[in-house]
Amino acid sequence: MSIGHTLLGLLESGPRHGYDLKRTFDETFGHDKPLHYGQVYSTMSRLLKNGLVEVDGIEAGGGPERKRYAITDAGITDVQRWLATPEKPEPYLQSTLYTKVVLALLTDRDAAELLDAQRSEHLRLMRALTERKRKGDLADQLICDHALFHLEADLRWLELTAARLDKLAAEVRPS
Amino acid sequence: MTLLDDRPTRTAPAPTRPGLGGRLRDLGLGIRFAVSGGREGWIRALLTAVGVGLGVALLLGAASVPTFQQERDARGDARQLGVGTDDRLKPGDRTMLAVDASSEYRDVTIGGYLLRPEGAHPPLPPGVDKLPGPGEMVVSPALDQLLHSAEGKLLKERYDYRTVGTIHDSGLDNPFDLYLYVGSDSIKDGTDTSRIDHFGMNYPKEPMDPVLIVLIVLACIVLLVPVAIFIATAVRFGGERRDKRLAALRLVGADVPMTRRMAAGETLFGTLVGLVLGVVFFLAGRQLLGVVEIWRLSAFPSDFVPVPALAVLILVAVPLASVAVTVFALRSVVIEPLGVVRSGRVRGRRLWWRLPVPVVGVALLLASGPGDTLGTRGVVQISAGIAFTLIGLVLVLPWVVEATVRRLRGGPVPWQLAVRRLQLSTDGGSRAVAGITIAVAGGIALQMFTVGINDDFNKKTGQDPSRAQLGASAGFASGELAERMVTEFGATKGVRSVIGTVDSWASRTGAKPDADGILASVSVSVGSCSTLRELAKVDSCRDGDVFRVEGAENAGVDDELKIAPPGAKLDVGDPAVRWTVPADTRTVHSRRDPGGHYFGGLLVTPGALDVRELGNASTSAQVQVDQSVPDVLEYVRNTGFAINPGMHMYVYQTTQRDSEYASIRSGLFTAAALTMTLIAASMLVSQIEQLRDRRRLLSILVAYGTRRSTLAWSVLWQTAIPVVLGMAVAVTGGLGLGWLMLRMVDKPVTDWFLFLPLAGVGGATIAAVTLLSLPPLYRMMRPEGLRTE
Amino acid sequence: MSSTPTPAGSLLTATGLHKAYGPTPALDGASFSVHPGEVVAVMGPSGSGKSTLLHCLAGIVTPDSGTITYDGRDLAGMSDAERSALRRGEFGFVFQFGQLVPELTCVENVALPLRLNGVKRKEAERRATAWLQKLEVDGLADKRPGEMSGGQGQRVAVARSLVTNPRVLFADEPTGALDSLNGERVMELLTEAARGANAAVVLVTHEARVAAYSDREVVVRDGRSRDMEYTR
Structure with missing residues (x-):
């Protein structure tokens, strides 16, 4: 995730102070990993240097943290471009799990066993995510859903792989 | 290119x-x-x-x-007797004497003749290869079977002849026809005997x-x-x-x-x-x-x-x-x-074009009066009226079903399921029911009509079965026969009493026919004192007495007595016997006889008139039996047949129904019942088809713990609601139509409840469709239905 | 493969279930147990015997051998009428599709189990309406199943399964015919309502996201069950 683009996007709705930016970010996106204030500061100074934001004003009696930032026209264009550019698709291959399944079959172990254990583990996390989703707001739900779908995809891929490899193994070594 | x-x-x-x-x-x-x-x-x-x-x-x-x-x-x-076109055939090489040998046995009628060839080349009845000789008979297969069964034991005593052949199909009415030809060498030419020279008779066909x-x-x-x-x-x-x-x-x-x-x-x-x-x-x-x-x-x-x-x-x-x-x-x-x-069917069914059809039908029927049935135009009008009315009922029915079902609400679960189902689509139900409706409505109308007309045939006979149950008559005069009948019937098992008379008529000696060619005459019946007491209120009676009997049902009969005052000279019978009414003849009052009639005329004891000399007279007996004796009527009939095969025997009943109309009625009922069976079959198929389409739903309802009876009742209601509505329309329409039709022939409605048997068949239809749907329903209620996908 | 625990306080317990349809065994020694207020997911590949297990547990199908104990009573020994009465009174059911009577309105569909139990129509429909409200479909009360979406229909079905306050709710792929959003909402409403009523839920599903609404999962494979909590 690009923190710079995210902060720029938050500024689009109106000028904000640095601490304000951090708090909003944390509330909206940062459940797993809150932002350090230093990160905000360094990001903002980089954006300032690139002319994507400008200082809108400084609160009386404040230090550098008390700066109020506003997005520039160039900044708006930049956010627009970022949003319009698709993310590079990642071949989301679970190399560890794959290795495990193949190893299990090669060593005559039951892939189903491994699958069940992994499913159980996955479900444990998915239950927690579901629980959080139920209690949380929309942002929570969206984020948890993403994680849930990914975890489910993992499981389905794993099940399919196990089934295929099972067949493959049977073909290779008919007993 | x-x-x-x-x-x-x-x-x-x-x-x-x-x-x-x-x-x-x-x-x-x-x-x-x-x-x-x-x-x-x-x-x-x-x-x-x-x-x-x-x-x-x-x-x-x-x-x-x-x-x-x-x-x-x-x-x-x-197979009619061919008596020829001449008044009287002369005995010849090709002639034969025939006497009706038909009789009744329990609830069946046996037809046939006794035959006595008079020459070497007598005619053969149809379906018979060779005439039976004296003491022999040819019988139809059905009669043969009856005679050889336990049920025909008493009949076998009556037709106690040797079977020498069977009558082929060409000589029979239907496969169950009971018919026979008996060979005889004893029958003589007489009133009950026909002389024939061929079989077959062409009746001119009357217009329908x-x-x-x-x-x-x-x-x-x-x-x-x-x-x-x-x-x-x-x-x-x-x-x-x-x-x-x-x-x-x-x-x-x-x-x-x-x-x-x-x-x-x-x-x-x-x-x-x-x-x-x-x-x-x-x-x-x-x-x-x-x-x-x-x-x-x-x-x-x-x-x-x-x-x-x-x-x-x-x-x-x-x-x-x-x-x-x-x-x-x-x-x-x-x-x-x-x-x-x-x-x-998103929009409701419209009534505006359906209703006029039966209305036109009823109007056509109302417009035709009692006389119209005779003309062609009337027949067309009435037939059209009937057709419009009946088809109109079929058109109105779906509307009635829909309108009624739409208004139904609430009720227990099975009722609710059925009603809601019908509300969604009444199509299938009312279509099948329309068939029932027309069959029932028409059936009811037909029955009312035939019963109404039947009044002509269904008259009270006025006979008194508590006094006599059988009458027997032979077409010739024989005091001896009358006596034989009295003694032999009297000796028959189960007979309580018998009266027997020789019946003839008399006119004044030397009288001439009046201007209309009618010769004034009076009835003369000869019988024993015990018989006479049954016919008139006679105090004392000895052989040789004669009574003048007044008070017959027909007032003209009393007038006839005027020609026979005591001392009058009369010619009795034809050829006539001269006879004088004794001077001490008493006048007595008539009494209702066992046949339900009041005798009027002269009652004579055998000592006063020798019946052997009477010509053109008949002999009859009335037999009173003990009905608690099983098959008593058959014993009497057997006796009668033994006395004289040509004797006509009849059973008195309080009412006498015309058998043809009875068969029309039973035919109608059969047809209506058959139609309903057919419709029931199609309802059943639709029902089962519907159940099959809902197999999964049924399984789920079972999973919910729905009782079988709940669903069975719902199936019942689903059939019953349209059928009951259909029957209501049918009964109303049928009674109305029947009334209209009777009105045209100027007859009152004799029985408003004729629809009950047909309504019963309707009820049976509901029950049958429901019952027969139950096994498939129960089969589909098995949990396997949940596994279909 | 599995030990056969009968944990104390379990509401519905099955051990060593065998069931064959013709020559093919659907269950081959499966075991199961669920506590009041617990949601148990039954998972496994298609054809593994998940649904047969549910049918046996619910007393819809009698197993060829094995015992099923519900609330101290032997389910396998009951007559068909007794099991029907049990299903009417103490169990609730949600299936994948086709469970609503098409000619009845929603409120009548929901009221149906109550009415089968002899509750008067007015009262049954009042309670049905309350449940439709809980499942956020009270606006559909007078609509017929054909006039609503799959998600709405499934909510009505959930309302119907819960209207009798069942002690065990059986759900066989309840979200199978729904999209993610509707499926999720239905699962949320279903589990919330069941937990609120302290009802046990037996949830047959092949989707992990749906199983994530459960407290624990039982895996069925080749007719044998594997209880992931107790075997650990």
Whole structure:
């Protein structure tokens, strides 16, 4: 995730102070990993240097943290471009799990066993995510859903792989 | 022009206008689907085929009725005694004497003659190879069977002759005809005896009674419309599933007309198989009529041949009609590529065009008065009125069902399920019920009408069965016979008392006929004192007494006594015997005799008049029996037959019903019941089909712990609601129609409750459909239904 | 493969279930147990015997052998009428599709189990309406199943399964015919309502996201069950 683009996007709705930016970010996106204030500061100074934001004003009696930032026209264009550019698709291959399944079959172990254990583990996390989703707001739900779908995809891929490899193994070594 | 043209031309995906070939191809494709549709397809085709087959068989049967009637009449005529055109045949080489040997046995009638050839070349009755000699008889197969059964033991005593042959079919009315010819060397020429020189008599055919024509029109509508409705229902069996299949064809590019033609093709296949089945059913059915007697109805299979023109009409019209019905039914269904939309019946049924039809019918009937039945115009008007009324009932019924069902609310769960189901679609239910309605309404009207007319035939006879139950009469005078009857009947088991008289008449000696050619005469009956006491209020009686009896039911009879005051000289009988009324003759009052009559005239004891000299007189007896003795009537009949085979014997009943009308009524009832059975069968098929479509839902309801009885009741209500509504419409319509028809012949309604038996059949229909749906219902309620997907 | 624990306080317990349809065994020694207020997911590949297990547990199908104990009573020994009464009174059911009676309105569909139990129509429909409200479909009360979406229909079905306050709710792929959003909402409403009523839920599903609404899962494979909590 690009923190710079995210902060720029938050500024689009109106000028904000640095601490304000951090708090909003944390509330909206940062459940797993809150932002350090230093990160905000360094990001903002980089954006300032690139002319994507400008200082809108400084609160009386404040230090550098008390700066109020506003997005520039160039900044708006930049956010627009970022949003319009698709993310590079990642071949989301679970190399560890794959290795495990193949190893299990090669060593005559039951892939189903491994699958069940992994499913159980996955479900444990998915239950927690579901629980959080139920209690949380929309942002929570969206984020948890993403994680849930990914975890489910993992499981389905794993099940399919196990089934295929099972067949493959049977073909290779008919007993 | 170039090589490029050799490429296969691509047809544009634009709608192609199908030629005749294309249409036929679609039809053929539909037939292919029906044939290759797997088990499901076959079941559907088979259901349609069986349904159409039953309908066609019935139609063929109806088309055979004229032939049947004709053949039977012809054989009936052929075995009439041929007495010749001359007044009296002279005895000759080809003549034969015949005496009616018919008699009744329990509830059957045996027909036949005693025959005595007078020369070497007597005529042979039809169906008989060789005349039976004296003491021998030829019998019909059915009679032969009866005589050899335990049931015929007493009859065997009556017809105590040696069987030397059987009567072939050509001499019989139907396979269950009880008939015989007995050879005799003792019968003599006389009043009860006919001299014949051939068999066969041609009665001039009378023009049909207009009333009968009206009856036949009504009967045709009552029987054929339900059959048509049944066929229309049968060709729709499995229609919903077929529509789904056609939707799948739409998905791969079939257009709407193509799907219609394919549907028509499928139906056509079922119908054609149905025609074949129909012919088979018909042939099997007529074979059955030859071996089984149903409600006294039976016929030789060979009599049941459809009138060719009608047969061709049936075989052509049924397939065409079935295709038309299919295409018409599809008009309210839109088969889309992704499913079937039933567009029809979103708006309620309209009454405005339905109601006028029965109203016109009733108006036509109201407009025709009592005399109109006689003219052709009247017959047409009445028949049209009946047709409009009955068909109108069928049209109004769906509206009634829909309007009523829409208003039903609440109730227990089974009722709620049934009502809601009917609210969503009353189509199937009311269509089948319409058939029942017309059958029942017509049946009721017909019955009321025949019973009303029957009043002419159904009169009270006034006989008093508590005093005598049997009468016997012979067409010749014999005091000896009268005595024999009294003694022999008297000695018969179960007989309480017997009276016997020789009956003749007398006129004043030398009297001349009056201007009208009528000779004033008085009845003379000769009998013993105990007999006379039964006929008149006689205080004292000795042999040799004579009584003048007044007070007969006919006032004119008392006048006749004026010619026979004491001392009058009379000519008795023909040829006449001179006789003088004794001077001490007393006048007494008549008394109701066992036959229900009041005698008027002269009662004479044998000592006062020698009956042996009387000519042209008859001898009769009235027998009083103890009805607690089983088969007492048969003992008396046996005695009577033994005394004289030609003796006419009759049983007194309080009412005497005309047997022909009775058979019309039982025929009507049979037909109506048969029609309802047919309709019930189609309701059953639809019901089971519906259940099959809801297999999954039923399983889920079972999972919910629904009791079987709950669903069974819902099935019952689903059948019962439309049937009960249909019966209500039918009973109302039928009673109304019957009343209108009786009004035309100026007869009162004698019995408003005639509909009860038919209503009972309706109830039985509901019960049968429900009961027969239960096994499949229970089977489908098994949890396996949850595993279908 | 599995030990057969009968944990104390379990409401519905099955051990060593065998069931064959013809020559094919659907269950081959499966075991199961669920506590009041617990949601147990039954998972496994298709054809593994998940649904048969549910049918046996619910007393719809009698197993060829094995014992099923509900609330101290032996389910396998009961007559068909007794099991029907149990299903009417103490169990609730949600299936994948086709469970609503098409000609009845929603409120009548929901009221149906109550009415089968002899509750008067007015009262049954009042309670049905309350449940429709809880499942946020009270606006559909007078609509017929054909007039609503799959998600709405499934909510009505959930309302119907809960209207009798069942002690065990059996759900066989309840979200199978729904999209993610509707499926989720239905699962949320279903589990919330069941937990609120302290009802046990037996949830047959092959989707992990749906199983994530459970407290624990039982895996069925080749007719044998594997209880992931207790075997650990």
